[in-house]
Amino acid sequence: MTENPRYNRKYQERIFEPYEEEYGIKGKMRNSEDYFRAAVNITLEKYGLASFVIASEFEVSESTCDRWGRGRSIPVESVREVVLDRLADLIVDSLGKK
Secondary structure, X not given: OOOOOOOOHHHHHHOOHHHOOOOOOOOOOOOOXXXXXXXXXXXXXXXXXXXXXXXXXXXXXXXXXXXXXXXXXXXXXXXXXXXXXXXXXXXXXXXXXX
């Protein structure tokens, strides 16, 4: 039986890896502002999640998701890891539905 990647820390940390070079975050710390901004954009652009799905999950407005992607408003460092892990889980969920 294969392990479910949802809630799997190693999988969560690797979900953005294929796009790190393209988005200029290869080698950057996962909790950095640049990595967070890029991860939000990867979620929206490469994995095709709608901003309303992300907004609904985190109980924020769609414009907040847009600001996250532009790097204009980013959660504090201690919250970024939680958001990134949950984004990875949302991606896994969406891939399972395709």
